[in-house]
Amino acid sequence: MTAIAEPPSVAATSPGRLAVQGTGPGLGIARQRATARALRRPGRTVLRIAVSAAIVAAIFGFALPRFASYRSAWASMDAMTWPQALLIAAAAAGSMACSWIVICSVLPSVRLREAAVVNLGSSAVANTLPAGGALAMGVSWAMLSGWGVSTADYVLYTLVSGIWNVFARLALPVIALLVMVTVARPSAGLIAAAAAGLGLMCATAAGLGLLLHNESFAVRAGHVLWRALAFGCRRARRQPPPDVPLWVPGFRRQATALLTVRGWLITAATAAGNLTLWLVLLACLRGTGLSQTQVPWQTSLAAFAFVRLLTVLPVTPGGIGITELGLVGILAASAGHRASAQVTAAVLLYRAVTYLPPIPLGAVAGLIWRHAPALGRISPQGASPAGHRPDDKTRQPADAATQNRHAPLPARPARSPRQLTQSPRHHLLPPPPPRPGSDDAQRDQLGQHAQGDQQVSPRRRGRHPR
Numbered sequence: 385m386t387a388i389a390e391p392p393s394v395a396a397t398s399p400g401r402l403a404v405q406g407t408g409p410g411l412g413i414a415r416q417r418a419t420a421r422a423l424r425r426p427g428r429t430v431l432r433i434a435v436s437a438a439i440v441a442a443i444f445g446f447a448l449p450r451f452a453s454y455r456s457a458w459a460s461m462d463a464m465t466w467p468q469a470l471l472i473a474a475a476a477a478g479s480m481a482c483s484w485i486v487i488c489s490v491l492p493s494v495r496l497r498e499a500a501v502v503n504l505g506s507s508a509v510a511n512t513l514p515a516g517g518a519l520a521m522g523v524s525w526a527m528l529s530g531w532g533v534s535t536a537d538y539v540l541y542t543l544v545s546g547i548w549n550v551f552a553r554l555a556l557p558v559i560a561l562l563v564m565v566t567v568a569r570p571s572a573g574l575i576a577a578a579a580a581g582l583g584l585m586c587a588t589a590a591g592l593g594l595l596l597h598n599e600s601f602a603v604r605a606g607h608v609l610w611r612a613l614a615f616g617c618r619r620a621r622r623q624p625p626p627d628v629p630l631w632v633p634g635f636r637r638q639a640t641a642l643l644t645v646r647g648w649l650i651t652a653a654t655a656a657g658n659l660t661l662w663l664v665l666l667a668c669l670r671g672t673g674l675s676q677t678q679v680p681w682q683t684s685l686a687a688f689a690f691v692r693l694l695t696v697l698p699v700t701p702g703g704i705g706i707t708e709l710g711l712v713g714i715l716a717a718s719a720g721h722r723a724s725a726q727v728t729a730a731v732l733l734y735r736a737v738t739y740l741p742p743i744p745l746g747a748v749a750g751l752i753w754r755h756a757p758a759l760g761r762i763s764p765q766g767a768s769p770a771g772h773r774p775d776d777k778t779r780q781p782a783d784a785a786t787q788n789r790h791a792p793l794p795a796r797p798a799r800s801p802r803q804l805t806q807s808p809r810h811h812l813l814p815p816p817p818p819r820p821g822s823d824d825a826q827r828d829q830l831g832q833h834a835q836g837d838q839q840v841s842p843r844r845r846g847r848h849p850r
Contacts, residue, residue: 429514433514436700440705443708444708448708448712451724451728452727456725456729457725457729458729459725460672460673460726461732463672468667468670468671469671471667472667472733473737475663475664476737476741479660479661479738480503480741480742482653482656482657483503483657484496484499485499485653486545486654487541488653489646489649489652489653490540490544490545490642491533491537492646493532498527498528500749501527501749501753502528503742504749505524505746505749505753506520506521507520507746508742508744508747508749509746511704511742511743514701521542528541530753536638540635540639544650547592548650548654550588550696551585551654552655552657552692553581553693554581554582554585555581555585556658556688556693557581557689558581559685559689560578560686560688560689560690561575561578561686563685564682564686566682571686574686574689580693581693596636596639599633602632603629603633605632606628606630606631607629609628609631610629613625661738662684664734664738665731665734666684669684671730671733672726672727672729672733674726674730678718678719678720678723679715683714683715683718684715687711687714688711690710691703691706691707694706694710695707702739704735704739707735711734
């Protein structure tokens with residue numbers, strides 16, 4: 385499901401800072417090494433593409449036609465009315481906009497139009513290429529870094545949004561099970577999915593809670609991560625990074641600061657994104673003529689939750705094929721054989737309005753970002769580790785200081801010759817030269833023309849009448 389921003393996992397680095405693997409001063413070297421490895425091992429890429437293509441072809445060529453023919457599914461779509469089509473389009477647009485709000489909730493310095501460009505561009509890559517999640521991460525990083533988002537903020541966004549998305553996927557089967565209990569006896573598959581999701585969610589939540597609230601646990605987790613990474617680097621005959629133990633404590637500090645301020649907003653945006661995505665499926669079911677009696681909304685929620693949990697690890701780009709087969713199988717079993725054509729039409733329509741639009745829109749977004757970057761640009765003051773956007777009150781002291789620094793200084797009042805003769809002798813001595821850049825130096829420069837006309841020589845001072 386690509387309507388929700390799902391960035392892949394990234395590692396954090398350095399004390400007080402985070403970094404993306406393959407970014408920073410050695411970004412060009414890392415890219416050259418990755419390209420060289422890809423060129424040396426083209427067989428893995430070809431095999432991955434071949435396996436994904438075989439799975440997609442088998443599902444769309446053999447599995448789905450067993451439920452209903454594509455001609456009958458198209459006939460069910462063609463029977464929809466314009467209000468039903470507009471309702472489906474509005475639900476799909478709302479689901480897409482919710483994914484942009486998720487990005488803005490984690491990165492407050494990013495505006496909504498910039499979040500739209502990032503989400504559409506990365507979704508277009510993830511939906512078209514095998515293992516496109518890593519490439520989508522690179523696309524989103526290139527866009528956000530060009531708009532002023534720091535490496536630490538990007539890694540924090542990737543980790544927090546990814547963790548919250550996993551929490552949503554694990555919690556959906558539990559919620560669906562509780563809903564299904566109120567209407568009918570849930571199936572064994574839904575009970576197993578709910579139990580697995582509940583166990584994984586509790587374990588993940590407990591680990592995250594200890595990581596955020598216990599500094600010693602974060603330090604120990606950093607050392608465990610360093611040992612695991614060192615073992616992997618030894619197997620790959622590479623040198624492990626020296627600052628790995630500091631990655632987890634650095635993430636803990638920044639994540640705690642972010643979640644303290646915006647944790648509720650991130651949770652609400654993630655829940656709204658999953659809810660609107662399910663509403664698109666429900667609108668497609670009702671649009672193809674399936675009533676509440678044939679496919680209850682509780683059953684559609686259970687099918688949606690099961691498939692979301694099934695596609696946590698993407699085997700195909702965007703879960704294409706696996707998502708369609710899972711939804712059609714669960715919903716057709718509930719609706720019966722006579723409604724299998726309508727169920728197939730609803731699932732295909734649902735996937736069409738959520739999977740296909742990000743591809744052309746992402747291409748347009750990439751062109752806009754490439755050739756018109758001024759349409760969305762973040763001010764350098766907007767990026768901050770805690771994710772706060774500076775307001776007018778924060779900028780007011782700096783502006784006042786700037787104005788006072790550039791304001792003209794008043795010149796020294798010139799004294800008359802009588803005042804000079806009646807003043808003590810030490811006033812007649814020349815003052816010490818002012819320090820460069822001091823206020824006295826600026827006053828002397830501004831008041832030179834006033835003081836030059838009224839300077840009195842010692843000879844004239846002696847001739848002045850008493």
